[in-house]
Amino acid sequence: MAIQNWKTFLLPYEQAVEELKVKLKSLRKEYRKRNEYSPIEFVTGRVKEVSSLLEKANKFGIPLDRVAQEMEDIAGIRIMCQFVDDIDKVVELLRVRKDMQILYEKDYVRNVKSSGYRSYHVIIKYLVNMADGPKEILAEFQIRTLAMNFWATTEHSLNYKYKQHIPDEIKIKLKRAADAAFNLDEQMLEIKDEIKDAQKLFEVKSDIISNIMNNILTLMSAGKVAEASRYQVALNRLIEEGEVYELSNLLKMIKKDIEKYKEN
Ligand code: 0O2
Ligand code: 0O2
16 A cells, blocks of 8 residues: 555544544543542553554554454554553443444453563444544554553563564563562552542642632632732641641631622
């Protein structure tokens, strides 16, 4: 296929990656808006480079006119999670969706690869609406923890450096590092509730603080500069060390004041 044809061939994959990224990021936003913990930490996506597509087709003996049917990861979406048990939750979120059809799943979290690679792969069929009509494509989700992602990206760059022939002594060290990363994931899981509580507390506090800030601005724009400064000083005192109840009280006070000024 000529370069121009590859560009056209990849268009629906580019479209799919953009759409899927938006959809998965929206799920995260939805959890946050509901003030709930999100099993999705962040999402990235890419369309396979033509060079790496050709290399893979060559490695697996895939004829170029069969690439669309046989290469599952031309469109790739990566979903990063904070904790190992979030991975299953994300897979569940994908399983119930009506805008994609899961073809199969590969669980490299429980069935770790000999390289040390851990990740959960979900292969889907996805319909994109292009200018010349609907087109069904294959796409791959890779769902993994931050530690798994750190390991995989590092190992991937070493593979690139050594052209898939990483020396044995480095392979052994990499395998050990992969197990250490997984060990870290398991230890983090043991204190998950503690971490979640701390994150929640942070979110609740920053929510109240931005609410107070907005109310201070309202006071300022109503010409109540002295009152606004007084609240700003009180807020500054509480920002670092203040408890949630103290911030809530300050918020109540400023809201009450604003109501009072509105009545006058
Ligand atoms: P926000 O508001 O920061 O969440 P893109 O086209 O930028 O949407 P792309 O090109 O697939 O996505 O991948 P990119 O740019 O590498 O990263 C996508 C998103 O993941 C970006 O956020 C990054 O900030 C975020 N990201 C990347 N690495 C990390 C990381 O190690 N930790 C965290 N928490 N986030 C990371 P957005 O989508 O631009 O917006
Ligand atoms: P890239 O550069 O990531 O786009 P395989 O049999 O492993 O050669 P297959 O049969 O396509 O590949 O499926 P598999 O095993 O599910 O792998 C698909 C993708 O998973 C790979 O894409 C990698 O992104 C990732 N992956 C699988 N094994 C490893 C590993 O040992 N280390 C790292 N870092 N990533 C891995 P590609 O085609 O390698 O390309």
